[in-house]
Amino acid sequence: QVQLVESGGGLVQAGGSLRLSCAASGRTFSNYPMAWFRQAPGKEREFVAAINWSTYYADSVKGRFTISRDNGKNTVYLQMNSLKSEDTAVYYCAGRLDRTSSGIYRDGWYDYWGQGTQVTVSS
Numbered sequence: 423q424v425q426l427v428e429s430g431g432g433l434v435q436a437g438g439s440l441r442l443s444c445a446a447s448g449r450t451f452s453n454y455p456m457a458w459f460r461q462a463p464g465k466e467r468e469f470v471a472a473i474n475w476s477t478y479y480a481d482s483v484k485g486r487f488t489i490s491r492d493n494g495k496n497t498v499y500l501q502m503n504s505l506k507s508e509d510t511a512v513y514y515c516a517g518r519l520d521r522t523s524s525g526i527y528r529d530g531w532y533d534y535w536g537q538g539t540q541v542t543v544s545s
Contacts, residue, residue, distance in 0.1 A: 424448040424534045426515045431539030434505055438543070442500040444515030444536055452493040455518045458500045459529050460511035460541075467514070471500060472526045483509075507545040512538040 430442040444456065457472035471489040472478040479487065488501040498515060516532035525531025 424517075424519075426517060426534055426536035428513065428515045428536040428539040431513060431541045433542045433544065436505060436507055436543055436545045438505050439501070439503045440505065440541060442502070442513055442515075442539060442541070444498045444500075446496045446498075446517060446534075449519060450493075450496055451491075451498075451517050451519070452496070454521060455523060455526055455532075456491065456498045457516045457526065457532060458489065458498075458513055459516060460509075460513045461538075462508075462511040465511075467529050469527045469529070470513070473498065474521070474523055474526070476523075478526055502541070505541075505543045507543050510541060510543050512540050514538045 425447045427445050455474040458470040459467050460470050461467040469480050473489045486504045491498045515536040517534045518532045
């Protein structure tokens with residue numbers, strides 16, 4: 423049974439940093455697509471960043487967020503710097519055991535999801 427477990431969320435002041443982690447179990451996700459999405463209250467879930475053999479970012483986070491992975495730990499990270507109040511959301515980790523990238527920006531393309539972790543940025 424595949425499980426994705428996020429951690430690292432919390433409350434931070436604007437301009438601060440947080441690092442989210444997503445630990446996978448049940449299957450090895452090495453070099454398979456994994457992504458971060460977020461959902462703010464009253465808004466649809468949106469793409470944040472993804473990684474397979476390359477990295478992909480939403481324009482709104484480019485230059486501030488960095489996605490990375492540690493294949494030995496089967497874990498993906500999201501380093502978030504220069505946080506803004508508009509980054510406040512529940513952040514979800516997602517994964518797909520398929521080495522294509524055709525739907526890497528779409529939440530419906532991913533097969534596995536974590537439970538989410540809250541990130542709150544105070545201004």
